[in-house]
Amino acid sequence: MSMTQRYYDLLPKKEIKSDSFLKISRITLSFYHYFALEDPQYFRDQLHRVFTALHILGRIYVAFEGINAQISVPRIYFNKFRTTLYKFHPQLKDIRINVALENNNNSFSKLRLKVRKKILADGINDPNFNPKNVGYYLKAEEVNAMMADPQVLLIDVRNHYEYEIGHFDRAIEIPSNTFREKLLMVVERLKNKKDKKIILYCTGGIRCEKASAWMRYNGFKNVFQIDGGIIGYVRRAWKKKLPVRFIGKNFVFDERLSERVTTDIISHCRQCNSLCDRYVNCYNQQCNLLFIQCNICTKNYLNCCSVLCKEKIFFPVSLKERL
Numbered sequence: 001m002s003m004t005q006r007y008y009d010l011l012p013k014k015e016i017k018s019d020s021f022l023k024i025s026r027i028t029l030s031f032y033h034y035f036a037l038e039d040p041q042y043f044r045d046q047l048h049r050v051f052t053a054l055h056i057l058g059r060i061y062v063a064f065e066g067i068n069a070q071i072s073v074p075r076i077y078f079n080k081f082r083t084t085l086y087k088f089h090p091q092l093k094d095i096r097i098n099v100a101l102e103n104n105n106n107s108f109s110k111l112r113l114k115v116r117k118k119i120l121a122d123g124i125n126d127p128n129f130n131p132k133n134v135g136y137y138l139k140a141e142e143v144n145a146m147m148a149d150p151q152v153l154l155i156d157v158r159n160h161y162e163y164e165i166g167h168f169d170r171a172i173e174i175p176s177n178t179f180r181e182k183l184l185m186v187v188e189r190l191k192n193k194k195d196k197k198i199i200l201y202c203t204g205g206i207r208c209e210k211a212s213a214w215m216r217y218n219g220f221k222n223v224f225q226i227d228g229g230i231i232g233y234v235r236r237a238w239k240k241k242l243p244v245r246f247i248g249k250n251f252v253f254d255e256r257l258s259e260r261v262t263t264d265i266i267s268h269c270r271q272c273n274s275l276c277d278r279y280v281n282c283y284n285q286q287c288n289l290l291f292i293q294c295n296i297c298t299k300n301y302l303n304c305c306s307v308l309c310k311e312k313i314f315f316p317v318s319l320k321e322r323l
Contacts, residue, residue, distance in 0.1 A: 068119035102259035123180030135212030135223035166248030
């Protein structure tokens with residue numbers, strides 16, 4: 001049987017009626033896997049065909065180094081999707097699938113499946129670097145136990161704006177706006193702590209794979225990472241009825257922008273400084289700034305980040321010019 005025919009066999013036999021497509025209940029999930037792909041474009045085209053037939057929406061990156069996906073799957077197709085994914089390529093058999101902490105139909109509005117140079121932009125060009133030499137994985141109960149030791153360092157390898165609305169208590173933030181910046185900074189900031197026990201965490205685990213391997217490559221001896229990231233930790237903690245040491249919201253890279261973990265609000269509105277953890281994008285498309293804004297400021301600034309952006313959108317012509 002040819003590979004193309006095998007992909008066709010994975011397509012669902014029963015289609016969702018088009019008039020009910022937007023009404024169906026969906027599950028938001030993510031997965032990634034580092035593995036060698038000989039032909040990313042062919043892999044992408046066949047996967048796109050299958051995912052389209054399953055009415056999957058989301059954003060997937062494919063590269064020679066593997067796949068990184070955040071998607072929305074119809075509940076009625078979830079089991080079919082999982083079976084399909086595991087059969088699609090030998091390297092994808094039984095990979096971890098992280099189900100979102102909060103599920104609704106608003107995470108993605110279309111399917112985007114792109115071939116990229118890397119599934120995660122890391123800026124690493126060292127040919128001697130081995131990305132498979134990762135840190136030790138920790139389950140939720142192991143994380144909690146290690147966090148009880150004040151000598152253990154807990155490092156957030158996400159971006160600054162992710163940390164701002166939610167993070168593990170006593171987690172160390174190394175401020176940056178990109179992952180490639182973070183990799184350079186974490187090695188430099190912790191260069192005198194190479195013998196310390198260090199736990200890394202991110203949203204779902206993909207950044208920790210690279211970060212832990214990079215730190216080990218740079219001489220750090222005791223590097224750990226949270227299995228499944230924040231999502232994996234929280235789900236296991238809920239299931240095992242463990243204390244949840246993550247506070248606030250978990251930032252996500254879809255149209256929801258965040259999902260609540262605890263009721264704590266630890267960030268502030270950019271404009272009035274009141275407690276708030278709701279991210280929005282400035283209504284001025286030329287600005288499109290991602291920022292935290294409370295409901296009152298949303299009304300006062302008409303969904304914009306500043307008076308200047310508000311005036312550009314809603315009052316583009318000055319009073320003098322109109323007269």
